[in-house]
Amino acid sequence: MVLNCYPYKDLVGKCFKNYSLRQCLVFDKRKGPCPPMQILHQDEMFSCKPNYYKLHNRCKVLSSFVVRSDIAGAGSPAAAYQLPEFQLTSKVRGVCFYAVTSTVAIFLFVLMVLGHPFVLLRDRYQRSFHHFIAKIWASMTVFPFFNIKVEGLENLPPKNSPAVYVSNHQSFLDIYALLTLGRNLKLISKTAIFLFPIVGWAMLLMGVIPLKRMDSRSQLQTLKRCMEIVKNGGSVFFFPEGTRSKDGRMGIFKKGAFSIAAKTGAPVVPITLVGTGKIMPAGMEGILNPGSVKIIIHQPLQGDNPDALCNEAFNIISNELVRQG
Template sequence: MLGVFSVAYWVFIVLTCPVFFAGAVLVRLVTLPFDRRRVALHLYSSAWGVFYVYVNPLWRLRITGRDILPSHGPAVLVANHASLIDILVLFGLFKPFKWVSKQEMFRVPVIGWNMRLNDYVPLVRGNAESIRRMMAHCDRLLSTGSPVMIFPEGHRTSDGHLKPFKMGAFDLAARHGVPVIPVAVQGTGRALPRHGLILRDHVRASVQVLPPLDPATFDSPEALRDAAHTAIAQALA
């Protein structure tokens, strides 16, 4: 039964994404003269993404600490990564951040078009030139007041355990003097494992926003990274 439901769910997504994308294009056109940071478009995209969580009868989502996130101004958000579903549930934060995502996602029809429309940040993992362009893109976004959302593990965990964090997010925060806000995501790995598209039965996912970390209170970006890793690890435990 779950196999049949999974097929129906993915077909529903494929059929409705073009409709949502048409709405995204309209939002961008209407807001183009006055919304340089594309906040309205991101909030529309957030509603689009989290819609697929709330219409799934097998899933429940709980979000806590959303009020910790700044309503405006730059920040670096860092979250653990266990599943493709992480993206959908993190959209439920409804805050105007910019995603840093692997380049392959930008090539996906409709989804990738919307990511480019939103000015999200592509990255080819392990490619030095791509990393340089990603950092420069994030520098520009932070300097104009847009928060960025990064998965500092670099890729989805395959065993459910939190992996070491890469330095990029924390170098950005230290260089710009903006807070790092850790976000702990749980339950999504059970909803959709890293390998496979069969949905699991009755999943309760949660997103917990943790207190911000001020780079000025740490001796180095490495110490900032370690503090963020510890905060998320403790929340997951």
């Protein structure tokens, strides 16, 4: 990220407060990195003592600060992937991404509202019309920024066949990638997302299932609703980890999705998502790095033992992540 030099005090304060920096490196456009300079204590940087003016005087001939985030390359050596260093262009791409997705959502949401009464009358559980609109929205949003490659389309169950889909969760972009598949998947989302204008309202129309993560009663209601959807021919989608991974390594799978599959006889369809965490890392939703996304759809699993289904799906996805590097 490239930041302007002025005002120095506010800039350095922002560096330390917002990005947890260990140091700020100063560069000259013409000569490259400056000779090693004194690294001031954080308290000295925030005060108007002589040390601050020393920093000001040493920097006034320079044109920019180059800031490295701790999160770029953070984690243990065993981390699944190295998070890319983000630059100003990634920040600009992020702003453009949200501008595009918001603009497209406004126009398509109107179509959803107009068609919703007919959807409730004719297609209450599948809501195919709404999912078709969502596919257009996701495709138009991601097309200018990154490409998506899909492997294993032949493994998808028939479109109107009930199934339980599960996937690893790396990024906010996972939802966009999955919507481009064009399947009528009933996702599960935390209740706060439904308060977002346009997008949250569209999720309600699509039949996305709300969940309060720390509320056991809400979790039970969510599972019951998923069971009802599957029994009536619909499909549901779970991120069994429950939250996004910040380093690419999968967390332990929760068994709710696999219990639904075991009780209803619906197949479990494991999906591996690759690349979304590098383009928009978890916790850094304001940036959008260059890259590409791959969706690998694995063969459906059948069984009546939730534990066995859970372990098999976990192994399939984790092994694929290792294979993809």
